[in-house]
Amino acid sequence: MAAAAGVSAHTLRYYERAGLIEPVARTSGNQRRYSQADIAWLQFLLRLRETGMPIAQMREYAALRGEGPETTAARLALLEQHQARLHEQIALARRHEKVLAAKITSYRADLAAERAGVDQTEGADA
Amino acid sequence: MAAAAGVSAHTLRYYERAGLIEPVARTSGNQRRYSQADIAWLQFLLRLRETGMPIAQMREYAALRGEGPETTAARLALLEQHQARLHEQIALARRHEKVLAAKITSYRADLAAERAGVDQTEGADA
DNA sequence: CCTTGACTTCGAGCGCGCTCGAACTTCTAT
């Protein structure tokens, strides 16, 4: 059970169906045997996945890979595009973090005021 | 159409159904009229949403808010918890960014080698 | 008055990424 690669057998089969993994070698009895290369590829996919790359794009990437080494440039472009998205995500998250931190600070102030017996402002939530 | 607050009327009603927005004032003809306070609250919600807070937790927050000012501490705790998650997300995204950058660098090297007429390594994807 | 268009409720449907279960086959250990 190659699902020890950090993912369920169900998911593994799903990835195959989804065209992310080219059909893997089978035993005489039709059972899948994952090679080292298969596992490496899977882990690469999982890393892309973790970074929020949608399945559809991973499929594109996988298709390019299937077409051979002459698609390296195209694959690189995909990765770069993904990297750009990742950058954006991080930047956005950081902005949100700032807003949230401000909100929390003001909440703390409210609490302090309350403990001091001062009336609260209503609807201070925005 | 208060949906000009950056969200569709459908979504607005969905949020009400979902318990994120307490039922808003209606005209004689049963039509919703959003007050400034409603709009402010909505925008606060949307900000939480954008930062990836799940609806379920927003619902919790909304419920606490409905219970009055004595729940401020609890709400603060929720926000802090969310902040922690946001921090984690950012940290994770940064790690992914590093991995991806490394991958891209190696791809560029592959491309350069190819242009130089050197054979490619197969399965270099992990 | 009457059209027209924005509102209402309700429940169904969607896109994503799995996740699961049924029914069947195959492998493994005794």
Next chain:
DNA sequence: ATAGAAGTTCGAGCGCGCTCGAAGTCAAGG
């Protein structure tokens, strides 16, 4: 030889966060 664990295919289901459509109600302009 055989029990039972683990594999197979297939299609359905789920959880999230909307999104949409049908059928009806209401408001405002001509």
